[in-house]
Structure formats: C-alpha cells, structure tokens
Amino acid sequence: xxxxxxxxxxxxxxxxxxxxxxxxxxxxxxxxxxxxxxxxxxxxxxxxxxxxxxxxxxxxxxxxxxxxxxxxxxxxxxxxxxxxxxxxxxxxxxxxxxxxxxxxxxxxxxxxxxxxxxxxxxxxxxxxxxxxxxxxxxxxxxxxxxxxxxxxxxxxxxxxxxxxxxxxxxxxxxxxxxxxxxx
Numbered sequence: 001x002x003x004x005x006x007x008x009x010x011x012x013x014x015x016x017x018x019x020x021x022x023x024x025x026x027x028x029x030x031x032x033x034x035x036x037x038x039x040x041x042x043x044x045x046x047x048x049x050x051x052x053x054x055x056x057x058x059x060x061x062x063x064x065x066x067x068x069x070x071x072x073x074x075x076x077x078x079x080x081x082x083x084x085x086x087x088x089x090x091x092x093x094x095x096x097x098x099x100x101x102x103x104x105x106x107x108x109x110x111x112x113x114x115x116x117x118x119x120x121x122x123x124x125x126x127x128x129x130x131x132x133x134x135x136x137x138x139x140x141x142x143x144x145x146x147x148x149x150x151x152x153x154x155x156x157x158x159x160x161x162x163x164x165x166x167x168x169x170x171x172x173x174x175x176x177x178x179x180x181x182x183x
Contacts, residue, residue: 021088023088035088039088053086
C-alpha cells in the first residue's frame, strides 16, 4: 500500500515539474527553429519527456486564465501591449531537472534564452527536484522495510517449525522409553 502510494506520488510529481525557458524579446525565427530542432532531438533521444513552444500572445492568454486578478490589475495599470516573451515549456524525463537547466544556461544559448528569468526560478526547480529525490529514497526505503519484515517473518516461521519438530522428537523419545512401538 505504501509502495503504491509512493510510486503514484513520484509519477504525479514528475508530471507536474516543467521548466519554462523564456526567450529574449527579439530572437530571430531561425534561432527559434534551431532550438525547436534541439528539443525534438532531445525528445527522440529520451532526454526530455515533451516540450511546447509558446508564443508571447499565448503566454499572455495562459497568464490571464491562470491569474485573472493579476492580469486585470496589470491591464488597468500598464500601457505595454505584452510584456511577456515567447517561451519553451519543457517536461524533463526523470530526475534530470538540474542537468537540463545547466545545459540551457551554457554560452551556446546566450542571446536566445533569457538567463535572468532562469536564475529566478532555479531555486523552485531545485526544491521540486529534492522532493522527487526524497520520494525515490522513500520508495527504496519501503522496499527495504518490506524485505526486512519478510526476513523476520521467515525467521520466526523457521524457528516455530524447528521448535515444534524438536518437541515432537522429545515426545517420541519418551514414548519409546516407556515401550511404545514404532507405529
């Protein structure tokens, strides 16, 4: 029961973790295409689970649906059209959140990915990764506890059978001394 709960928790946590790489404001379409091709290759190789390209307008729509109060406040008090930039939402595979973030912080992607926004969310990504690592540890711990309980139950069963066998041997020995036959 605990093992299945832990398994479900790990799967749920992994599905909820996604990394959003915001792009710089004025990125040429060619560089976005190269980045999309890189993500397609990473998905094919099994490095990431999935990815999605979100334009600036789609991002604003998602923000409006997710946080309607903040959106209406921004709409009333701002004269900007759309402060958001295009982004890629990446769902990592397994526990490699930190490695994936470090990979896209490399110099190869400077001028394409907005590094300042990644630095702001890096701590929350690391916390999420720690939760997943703890759940994996818990999963292994539960397996170890089940194994130890199995060994303990087996030991008690073997001790009970051997003591029962020893008692029967003693009874048979006493009956033979008194004169009982083999049958």
